[in-house]
Amino acid sequence: MKNKSFLILGLSAFLIWNCSKSESSSSSEEENEEVTTVVDKTLNQQETGASANDFLSNDNYDKLIIEVAYVTGYQPEEAAILDNLEFIEEITFKEDIEVQYLELDSPNEATLSTQEVYDLEQENRTVYTDGTTLGMYIYFSDTTFEDDDPDSGLYTLGAVYLNTSMVIYQESVREIAKASTLISNATVETATLNHEFGHLFGLVNIGSDMVHDHEDETTNDDGEIIGNQHCDQEGCLMRAELQFSSGMSKMLTAKNGQVPDLDAECLLDVAANGGR
Numbered sequence: 001m002k003n004k005s006f007l008i009l010g011l012s013a014f015l016i017w018n019c020s021k022s023e024s025s026s027s028s029e030e031e032n033e034e035v036t037t038v039v040d041k042t043l044n045q046q047e048t049g050a051s052a053n054d055f056l057s058n059d060n061y062d063k064l065i066i067e068v069a070y071v072t073g074y075q076p077e078e079a080a081i082l083d084n085l086e087f088i089e090e091i092t093f094k095e096d097i098e099v100q101y102l103e104l105d106s107p108n109e110a111t112l113s114t115q116e117v118y119d120l121e122q123e124n125r126t127v128y129t130d131g132t133t134l135g136m137y138i139y140f141s142d143t144t145f146e147d148d149d150p151d152s153g154l155y156t157l158g159a160v161y162l163n164t165s166m167v168i169y170q171e172s173v174r175e176i177a178k179a180s181t182l183i184s185n186a187t188v189e190t191a192t193l194n195h196e197f198g199h200l201f202g203l204v205n206i207g208s209d210m211v212h213d214h215e216d217e218t219t220n221d222d223g224e225i226i227g228n229q230h231c232d233q234e235g236c237l238m239r240a241e242l243q244f245s246s247g248m249s250k251m252l253t254a255k256n257g258q259v260p261d262l263d264a265e266c267l268l269d270v271a272a273n274g275g276r
């Protein structure tokens with residue numbers, strides 16, 4: 001109920017703002033605005049994990065549309081998308097899931113920062129949360145991540161940066177697959193997609209409360225021990241090392257190319273927040 005009234009309020013606020021803007025704009029701009037669909041983007045501008053329950057249950061949204069945006073030549077494998085959909089259906093109650101593909105030009109950069117990924121999303125994304133449909137955006141980039149540390153072999157495979165926004169660094173994904181006969185592009189893509197979706201489902205301790213404490217810990221720059229939003233259980237999909245290429249290839253090799261699953265603790269958390 002709360003969410004519904006927020007949506008209506010949000011939409012009308014946007015309409016009012018849009019109308020008042022039209023009045024003061026030139027006639028050519030007015031023509032453009034008439035064909036613009038009114039979308040309340042604020043629903044897709046919340047922090048990671050904020051929509052965990054909206055993914056897991058059908059209380060507020062009974063449909064999910066995933067926009068798969070990819071740079072030409074970097075389209076994910078069909079098998080990876082199908083396996084990822086299977087994972088979403090296993091963990092959540094969503095049954096009505098649609099995938100829309102969007103081919104994009106390369107930004108012609110070697111690396112991208114999270115800010116740049118966000119800016120590209122603002123330019124290109126067309127699918128937003130609307131009515132009882134939850135909108136999701138995944139960008140398959142032809143670059144690596146700007147903050148990678150090649151000296152330590154730390155290449156980031158993927159990240160989530162808002163409640164319905166994800167990036168997969170295909171350049172790094174493909175490097176791993178190239179290096180091992182046990183591991184295919186599709187396997188790394190599936191494992192990375194599933195791990196990042198795990199974060200959007202509120203794991204670990206970011207939107208889905210822990211039933212039992214199982215958050216992994218890291219020492220920060222001030223020497224304090226803090227939770228690192230990953231799982232401390234052996235072999236779990238939400239292990240911290242899976243976000244980096246070296247950890248991913250180690251784990252996939254150890255599992256003979258099998259994509260890791262959520263462990264019992266992570267499954268308890270998503271079930272407690274409206275999931276299966």
Ligand SMILES: [Zn+2]
Pocket residue numbers: 195199230240243
């Ligand atoms: Zn992670």
Ligand SMILES: [Zn+2]
Pocket residue numbers: 231232233236237238239262263264265266267
């Ligand atoms: Zn876990």
